[in-house]
Amino acid sequence: MSPVDAVRTVLAKYADFSGRARRAEYWWFVLAYAVASIVASIIDAVLGFPLLALVLGLGLLVPSLAAAVRRLHDTGRSGWWLLIGLIPFGGIVVIVFLATEGQPGPNRYGPSPKHAASSWGPGAY
Numbered sequence: 001m002s003p004v005d006a007v008r009t010v011l012a013k014y015a016d017f018s019g020r021a022r023r024a025e026y027w028w029f030v031l032a033y034a035v036a037s038i039v040a041s042i043i044d045a046v047l048g049f050p051l052l053a054l055v056l057g058l059g060l061l062v063p064s065l066a067a068a069v070r071r072l073h074d075t076g077r078s079g080w081w082l083l084i085g086l087i088p089f090g091g092i093v094v095i096v097f098l099a100t101e102g103q104p105g106p107n108r109y110g111p112s113p114k115h116a117a118s119s120w121g122p123g124a125y
Contacts, residue, residue, distance in 0.1 A: 003028040010067045017079060021070035022113045026098060029067055033060055073109035074102035 001009075006028030013019075040053040069079030075097055084090040105112055 001025055001028065003032060007032045010063050013066060013070070014063050015066055017066050017069045018073075019070055019110045020074035020102065020107075020113050021067055022074065022102065023071070023099070025113075026067050026071040029064070033064060036060075068098065070109075071098050073107075074113065075100045076103045076107050076109075 001022065001024040006025045009025050010021075010029040036056060037053060040056045041050075044050040044053050065082070068082055072079050072081050077097060081097060082094060085094040102112060102114060104115055
């Protein structure tokens with residue numbers, strides 16, 4: 001998945017907290033979000049009015065949470081695991097979960113986005 005495809009996918013699933021997301025989809029979006037935040041902060045500093053970074057942060061809050069929940073679903077965990085990030089050092093646990101490879105094959109959150117292509121072909125019916 002290319003970086004542009006990853007960002008498009010996350011934004012297309014703006015508030016979709018169901019299903020699964022691959023590591024590439026999630027981490028490319030996180031990188032794009034970080035770069036956009038840095039650029040917005042620089043523009044805000046030049047203008048002397050912190051509006052752009054605020055609008056960006058609020059606008060991407062829901063899609064970033066949805067992508068993180070779908071990423072946790074890919075590892076077989078509930079989205080509620082994100083809340084562990086609110087306690088000290090819990091964020092490290094969440095990052096490890098988000099970086100873990102997804103479960104091969106279907107799980108209770110849906111089919112594997114990585115292995116979906118392998119479920120098609122002769123004998124798949």
